Amino acid sequence: MQRLVLFLFILVCGSCDFFVSTQEKTEKEVRKALGEINWNEVDTYPMFDACDEYAPKSEQRTCFKNQLLERFADTLASLNLTAEKALNDTLWIDFIVDEDGFIIINEIKDNASIKDAFPGLEKDIAKRLNDITTVAPARKRSIPVSIKVRLPIIINTTE
Structure with a gap:
């Protein structure tokens, strides 16, 4: 036993x-x-003051995107760009919204036609976009995180 x-x-x-x-x-x-944990997604997107932090995630993303596009459009409009010839091209802006809510431009990808039509455009855009007010950062598990964003800007001019 x-x-x-x-x-x-x-x-x-x-x-x-x-x-x-x-x-x-x-x-x-x-x-x-x-x-x-899905590390490729955030729990909440970065938010401008006009966005509702309690809205569903899809609405937060839409609000962030719309507010960002509005600010980019205002920035580009303030540059008073004029073209001598017709142009239809895309400018890609890669940036980060860091964990403190600052917008940091990584790279502005354009091609020769945009550079020829608007010399110095990259520097002007970078300077103006760095002046955009900070946003509430994206969050993952209630911790502020950085998020990469790629924004296409379509430049379409007529003669």
Whole structure:
């Protein structure tokens, strides 16, 4: 009978996590939780003052995009650009809204036709866009995070 009890005791202790340290258990749980997080999406998008922070995520994204486009349009309009020939092209602006809500331009991708028609446009846009007011940063699990944004600006002029 004693052998049976001893055998059952060893079997129970050996088959569970009884001897695993709490640190190992915690690390295992953290790895599991991190594996379940979708790191390619944020919980809330960056928000301007006009956006509702309690709106559904899709509405937050739409509001952010619309407010951003409105500010970019105002910035471009303030440059008073004029073209000597017809132009229909796209200017790509890659930027980051950092965890403090500042807009930082990474790159402005244009081509030769835009550079020829509007020399110095990149510098003017970068200067003006850096002056845009800060926004509430994007959040992931209630922590402010940076978010990359690529914005196409279609330049369409007529002679």
